[in-house]
Amino acid sequence: MKSSSGFAALPLGLAMGMLLAPQAHAEVSEECSTVRFAEVGWTDITATTALTRSVLEGLGYETTSDTISVPIAYAGMKNDDFDVFLGNWMPSMASISDPYIDKGQVERPRANLQGAKYTLAVPQYVLDAGVTSVADLADNLEKFDGRIYGIEAGNDGNMIIADMIDDDAFGLGAFEMIDSSEAGMLAEVKSKIAAKEWVVFLGWEPHPMNTRFEMGYLEGADDYFGPNLGGATVYTNTRAGYSEACSNVGALLANLEFSLEMENQIMGEIMDEGADPDEAAADWLKQNSSVLEAWLEGVETTQGEPGLPAVKASLGI
Structure with missing residues (x-):
């Protein structure tokens, strides 16, 4: 005999568990399925944005990146045109970024580079x-x-x-x-x-x-x-409420940290060797895949699967 749900008669707890299991990891919302980056035409931010996009795409997200001026980047985050900007150089950028952050229109989750x-x-x-x-x-x-x-x-x-x-x-x-x-x-x-x-x-x-x-x-x-x-510290910025609304991407951004050596290597490939930024970033990640363990701690794919193996598979590691 089958129940109206299509399951054979089973203990209530087991049947409910089977019904709920497919919903344990919901897919990301449409709002969060595409991550929109602001860039400002600097090769260091081109490199870090390419690294982050490579990871996100390995997780199943779509990504976009537009190159604009610094003031437009902040106005864009305020107006919900961009989600993420990885190039908040401080303290030199304080006069531009701080008014938006002080008003709660842009958030500064963490530093992503020290020693600049x-x-x-x-x-x-x-x-x-x-x-x-x-x-x-x-x-x-x-x-x-x-x-x-x-x-x-x-x-x-x-x-x-x-x-x-x-x-x-x-x-x-x-x-x-x-x-x-x-x-x-x-x-x-x-x-x-x-x-x-x-x-x-x-x-x-x-x-x-x-x-x-x-x-x-x-x-x-x-x-x-x-x-x-x-002496500068570079911060990740997001539009207001983004890390809460898109918590899986927020978890990645909270983990994301770069180094001077890392950025110099990727930028050198782009500027001196003429490499495509996305290819230079992916090649660096293949050769230095250990960074992914920290970056992807607690991060899932868009389908709710563990993030690390998915990103490694997308990179061919």
Whole structure:
């Protein structure tokens, strides 16, 4: 005899367990099935975003990534256009990010990178000539052609440089900041170094520029870029309520931590070898799969299965 549910007559507890078992791990909601990343055109964030997308896609999620300016990234998270941004460099980005975070419009779940730096830099031969501090720049205005090279317009680093010029800090009022892009700035620096010309530019680590060029960072800009040569911590940001609404992705983001060595290696593949960012990230994960154990602790696939074996299988490990 069969019951109306289709199960043979069984003890009530067992029958209920069989009915509930398929629902023990619900699939992710439509809201959470696609994870939308904001990028800002910096190779380090391109690398970390590619790593994270590779893991998420191995878990069964769809992902998207749009390259926009820093202000648009924050406005987009506020307006529910983006879910995740992995490039909140602090403290230099505080003036842009903190108003959104203070109002509860954007959340900052955790730091994902420690030990970064972000300040003005020059080639080593300029350092050797005695320009070791931002206070030395004004006396060499003509040698620098009166220019400080930044990256894309609206970037927090450019805004700091603009503030230094507007304030005539260290006598920099006669300098002009050149908006460009990461690639454009680096091309200009490469050309200047090849000709042994003087150039001052926005530098940071992690980045292959630190090994590609013989360069160094200028002391003295603590009041603008922060102490320890613009010593920085990079944070993960999300739209408000995202980690709660999409708790499985939130668990991954809570585990996600990168290193300077990791990012330098992947960025080098992208910038020096011309590798596709997604392929460079996947190759790095294949060769360094041990990081996945910590990243995927307590994380499941979109079907509720253990995350680690699924991601390894998707990478062919």
